[in-house]
Amino acid sequence: MKKVVFYIVVLLSVNACVSLPNLDNRTLPLAEHMDAEIHLNQTELEVISPNTGSAGGGIIGAIISSAINNAEINKAEKAIGVVRNALITSNTENEILDIAKTKLAASAIATQMSIESFVFDEIPDPMRLPVLAEENQFTVRLSYKLTSKLDRLIVSARVNWYDVSVDSFKGKEKRKYDNHYYGSYVFITEAPETIENDDSSRREEFAKAWVSLGGEAIHQLIVQGVVDVMDMLLLDIGSLGKPALTSDTVRFKSDIENIRFRGYVLKERGDYLWIKRISNATQSYYSINRDAVKFLSK
């Protein structure tokens, strides 16, 4: 029994030390030809599901948890309805896919890039990735949503890149995934009004604040978010993971969705700071309102 525990601990330790592949040893273009897909898995502005925790174990706990989840999701979905209605005639989905496609096509990631974009009901089953991938597969997953409290708009792009090659082993062809790069690029902006004691019971007030901006202004904020996340993606991959860092370090903290990190400031764009998160585990970049971050050093 002790041996089993020992091997489990050793395996877990080894696993913990394995860092994600990065782009340090690569040069641009990453490939001669690359298949890229852009996915937008939604048809309207999303709301993050409230984190209601657990009401204990067993069937009674499960029933209580389910009832609490049901009530909280109902409240969040009802509250965001007016914001969604304000956007109903905007062509947000197609516009942000077009922006992402144009940005990717103009990049130097690959000499030749085939780009396809898919929205909501057109997205192919992701289980085929990378299992059926014939060669390089570069996937960008876009999303735009409000936090469960409706106090922030979050636009994100998540990148998966599988560098597939075929090796011959004992006369058999074997597909090999040389590299798996994962990057996360997030745009966060505050609600147009600050509401004191901003717990989840204030969702309707936040919703009204968004609606007071008007559908076109919300649409433009989402579009700005997509432009920012795609530009951060290209800054990251375009400089092969080593964009120039300023000496400024900042801390960002959001109590409600547990988003909190420290990072380096990369650049400023208007009222937004581009921040590279300090982390060994993931490549994450954020574009955040200047007022929402706390400077740790200057």
Place this chain on the structure above:
Amino acid sequence: MIQFKLFITVFLVSFLMACSTNPVHIEQADLRARSTHDTVSASCDYSLDSIADKRSNSRRLSPAHEGRELFSADLIEHIVSTLHESGFFGQVKADVTSVDINLVKAYMQHKLSNIVAQVVFLIQIENEKDIVVRGLNVSANWIGAQSEYVDVLSKAVDQAVEKMFIALNERCGSI
């Protein structure tokens, strides 16, 4: 003993249904059977000019990888029959206001242990500002059975139709 066997059988069947990933096709007959829509009386006459399905051609209600795939080709037919049965839209007369109804969104999502259905209409009235009405239903996803999805979608459609009637009645006085 027989009761115990029955219980075990029901439990196993429910468990298997919960594990099913077969696509769910929601038909008009399913929605009609579940509909609990109460007729709202009209305050004034409207002539229904058109009902259009502005969703994509796939009629898919959920993304490919989110639990079971859900489709509903007959949703617009169900809405058309509900509207006509309600008698809300009167006979075409010279002085009635014409209305165009567009089904712009109909989708379902899994959120935590729940199914969420949304149905949205964009109502266009001649010489008036457009109206957006939204039907929403959130229900616990117990065993992932087809009847659960039908129930949630049917309630969202009923709510959207009822909100449409209320909005049109409210607008009626100002036209």
